[in-house]
Amino acid sequence: MSRKPILQLLLTNDKASRWLFIVMGVLGVLVPILNLAVPADSAFHVPTYMVTLIGKYLCFAMLALALDLIWGYCGILSLGHGAFFALGGYAMGMYLMRQIGDRGVYGNPVLPDFMVFLNWQELPWYWYGFDNFGFALLMVFLAPGLLAFLFGWLAFRSRVTGVYLSIITQALTYALMLAFFRNDMGFGGNNGLTDFKDILGFDLQADSTRVSLFVITLLCLAGAYILCQYITRSKAGRVLISIRDAESRTRFIGYKVEHYKLFVFVVSSLIAGLAGALYVPQIGIINPSEFNPLNSIEIVIWVAIGGRGTLYGAIIGAILVNYAKTTFTSGVFAEYWLFILGALFVITTIYLPRGVVGILDGYRQKVARKKADQAAATPVPQTAGGK
Amino acid sequence: MVETKVQSILYLNGVTKSFDGFKAINNLSLDIRPGELRAIIGPNGAGKSTMMDIITGKTKPDEGEVKFRDVIDLTKHDEAEIANMGIGRKFQKPTVIESLSVWENLELALAGHRNVFQTLFFKLDKAQIERIEEILLLIGLQERRAEQARNLSHGQKQWLEIGMLIIQDPELLLVDEPAAGMTDYETMETAKLLKSISENHSVIVVEHDMDFIRALDTKVTVLHEGSVLAEGTLDVVSSNPRVIEVYLGR
Amino acid sequence: MNYTIKKIVLIAIGLLLSWISVGWSADFESLTKEVAQSSYAQKNKLIDQLVALEDPRSLTVLKAMLDGKLYLQKSDQTVVIGEDHPDGVQIKNISDEQVIDVVGARSLEKVKINNSVRGKLRTVIASLQLSAKDASLRRQSARDLIKSPDAELRDIIAAAVEREESSSVKKEMELALALVDVESENADRRKQAIKVMSASYSPEALAVLERLSADKEGAADIAKLAAEGADKVRHRMGIMKFIENLFFGASLGSVLLLAAIGLAITFGVMGVINMAHGEMIMLGAYTTFAVQQIFPNWIEASIIIAIPMAFLVSGSVGVLIERTVIRHLYGRPLETLLATFGISLFLQQLVRTYNSNNVPVVTPDWMSGFYQVNGALSLTYNRLYIIVFSLLVLGLLALLLRKTLLGLQMRAVTQNRAMANSMGIRSSWVDALTFGLGSGIAGIAGVALSQITNVGPNMGQGFIIDSFMVVVFGGVGNLLGTFFAAMGLGVVNKFLEPYAGAVLGKIFVLVFIILFIQWRPRGLFALKGRFVED
DSSP: OHHHHHHHIIIOOHHHHHHHHHHHHHHHHHHHHHIIIIITTTTOOOOHHHHHHHHHHHHHHHHHHHHHHHHHHHOOSOOHHHHHHHHHHHHHHHHHHHHHHGSSTOOOOSSOHHHTTOOOOOOGGGGTTTTTTHHHHHHHHHHHHHOOOOOOOOHHHTTTHHHHHHHHHHHHHHHHHHHHGOOOOOOOGGEEEEEEOOOOTTTTHHHHHHHHHHHHHHHHHHHHHHHHHHHHHHHHHHHHHHHHOOHHHHHHTTTOOHHHHHHHHHHHHHHHHHHHHHHHHHHHEGGGGGGGGHHHEEEEEEEEOOOOOOHHHHHHHHHHHHHHHHHHHSSSSGGGGHHHHHHHHHHHHHHOTTTTHHHHHHHHHHHHHHHHHHHHHHHOGGSEEEE | OOOOOOSSSSSEEEEEETTTTTEEEEEEEEOTTTTOEEEEEOTSSSSSHHHHHHHHTSSSSSSEEEEEETEEEGGSSOOOHHHTTTEEOOOOOOOTTTTBBHHHHHHHSSOOSSSHHHHHHHHOOOOHHHHHHHHHTTTTTTGTTSSHHHHHHHHHHHHHHHHHHHHTSSSEEEETTTTOOHHHHHHOOOHHHHHHTTSEEEEEOOOHHHHHHHHHEEEEEEETEEEEEEOOOOHHHHHHHHHHHHHHHH | OOOHHHHHHHHHHHHHHHHHHHHHOOOOOOOOOHHHHHHHHHHHHHEEEEHHTOTTTHHHHHHHHTTOOEETTTTTTTTTEEEETTTTTEETTTOOOOOOEEEEEGEEEEEOOOHHHHHHHHHHEEEEEEOOOHHHHHHHHHHHHSSSSOOHHHHHHHHHHOOOOOHHHHHHHHHHHHHHTTTTSSHHHHHHHHHHHOOOOOOHHHHHHHHHHHHHHSSSHHHHHHHHHHHHHHHHHHHHHHHHHHHHHHHHHHHHHHHHHHHHHHHHHHHHOOHHHHHHHHHHHHHHHHHHHGGGGHHHHHHHHHHEEEEOOOOOHHHHHHHHHHGGGGTHHHHHHHHHHHHHHHHHHHHHOOOOOOOOOOOOOOGEEEEEEETTTEEHHHHHHHHHHHHHHHHHHHHHHHHSHHHHHHHHHHHHHHHHHHHOHHHHHHHHHHHHHHHHHHHHHHHTTTSSSSSSHHHHHHHHHHHHHHHHHHHHTOOOHHHHHHHHHHHHHHHHHHHHHHHHHHHHHHHHHHHHHHHHHTOOOOOOOHHHHO
């Protein structure tokens, strides 16, 4: 595949994607300038904590994108996607941990502080190689990808579907949470991995590093979006939709449903892992609570509120809900946040099955109906297939 | 493929399947020749759907042989593999992919290209576009090609599904109650369509509608309690006293 | 000189007087007072006199004295029993054990004892207890002696063994005697003692046997005998350990069963994943708490009152949820899952707004304590009751499903909703009641669980994944499957624990279920049939 058709596809066919890219482009240019070039006392200055906060939202948006790919397009409701996010995060965290070197509290050049604290004498084998960024990056994809492959291969092959699948994905992340809480696992137990100093030699506290991480996150989000867009627009994407709508019919047409599910599940886990890896250096900590089933199910509500089955909807949903969360949990309404979140779950599922995007669409369709009726005669095949 | 002469396109021998002690299929045998159009009738619970499930790999029989093209043991394959061997199935309730357009539904069913990476980088070529156009014409849905399938009428969905079946280019078509819920006109058109299809495919039609069966004008198999009760032309079958008893005795 | 002689004479007279007075004042209170006031040397004699009174209260006094809890009030020299209290010492009357007051430690003088008195007290108390009328007291005393054998008490124990009529108590006394005898010089006596010990379940006996078998300097035949005996005890204790594990497993299993039954119903009949199920359990537990707050004087009966209350509270919340939310989502199981999860968040926060901490639920007396089977095995009452209770709930539910119209309709809807509808069953009505029933049973489970876990806003969360695992493992819509799955998981979990630790054991079980589902996607006891297909 050449690059041209994708860009063409994105720029000519899809209004929402175009807007999304414009907004991301503006953010990517404006935020660094307003943070680094505008003096701190200026009204236009974007403080670094804000850069990090937006960066965090973008990571969550990627995670939502990953979930939407499998839930919105293939009907696989994973209640354990936080696990892939956290695994990616841990892989990055392990790299950052090794980078601390002898600057830790105990000054051990090899062992992270928590291992010294536990009286460990040498580095466990699974920590080898994490001092190398390339290896760590490989693990960012490999760890969640392998888990997703193994789990998906078992589950899809034996046709575990629907709520059963949801429940066992939840059990999966729950089991991982319990495991990572254990000190013996060698991942820092309760406290997780934290006190990071620098990444690739750049100080993590420096504004320039923060801004760079922000921009990288934005680029990764754009990349993930294009990838998902490509998949869902390809014929494979239509097979996914057909699996979502009529799984058994799809089999009778001759598609190996389990292969498609496995493929998209693994892709989704990779995106989630990357999101986790970008999240950790910006937030500065990764701990087992990221595996909490509650976190995973929150991802679902981002996607549901944004509008599942539309990729930009997932991004909008993640940012909206997390913005609301930041606003509410820091203010006097902190106690009410869980009420709001609970209500959001109920209201979106009953009244807004297509989320915010559905509301916008409904409005747009009314306006555009007349035009569409006139344009119906135009031959459609051009939109089909990825050319 | 080496084209030795195939004796039976589908051969069932002594097939039995029970659910919780209830024998849905009981020692069923059936032999469909290449190019044959066969109608299968039977009262509710006669085992028609289970028979279809067994042929298409959805259900595994407890015992008996199920052979495709004389040699392939269908009980060893799953739905997708069986579909790819050339057995197409149309369900009783029309199941088209509701949120895809008519065109996309046909594209999905188009023969070939079933694995993930093929479909990921798939582009329709000219011949394929023509093939889809051809089928659209056949099922009379050219005008509605861009429409989401959920917006079609019941009859149109049936036709789209038949179209999807044909475009798979199967050797054997299993058609479950194609006339259900259709108007008389549509029913007759469907019968005509199936007859034309059977000119170069083998077809098994399961149906309740006697007018439809009559219009097909072909060999009929009567199923009862999971096994074959009678076989022959519709006239022969309908004068069989046991068939009369089963149909009228209840 | 003169002065000294005078003093000696005076003291002698005093002693004489007191001796005479002791002889005359035979009643309990005054004798106790004398014991308290007398010198160490006199105490031993006076204690004998106190025992000779055969007053049941004297045991309490003597015990208090041994424990250093017997005091003289400085003001009027009355004897009292004191217990530590945050504000000083809480004192009790010796004659009827009624609490008098809480006083400062300075206003009391402890009745002091020395080693000789302590030894005397032990002997006397042991003999009093060993000859008590109440068999449980005698048993307890024998057990105390097993825990701390006292060679000086040998004759008393031996006499008690002779007297003893209850065979079970006699056995324990014999063991107590053996633990003394085994240290004696007499080889025959020792061998006899080892024989008795080898037949016991006692960890104390095992410890002694192991020490003897490892003793290279002692007699070789004793060491050999002891080694054989230790093996026997160890084997027997292994069996007891196994039974104990089984018991713990069954009790964990019945907790799982209680938590999962309601879910099995809602999931099985309606295909609804109720993520708020854990919160229905929580509501039941809080109902127990509320009942205890409203009727603080009826703590003993509170659990019994709470059971129907919790059923009503959780059941009606369940019906409310069904009517307002779930009704709109039938046929969309994933959406139902999300909506009910929202409800669960909502309910948790509601409770948290009331009180974010755990609330103290009192355990009635009849549920606390344990039943001691033998030295190596004791079964706590609360767990025993929970096992019985869970089976009762399961049985009643099975009866309800089989024998009532609602049950029949529920089963019809489970098997084939469309068909049931067409037969005139109002499936929406059945759904509401089913959901209410499932939630109500969760409420009842909450009452039981309030007795063994913390009751707090998050308690439901701890159960939800486990209960789903049980339902999925057992097979949807099948109570028997739920039962076997719950018991199986409970027992497996408990047997894994010693090897893997609680957390790792749990992880193993989760992983096992994840793998199990691959093998049997519809659980152990899946419903079979044509209509179960999706």
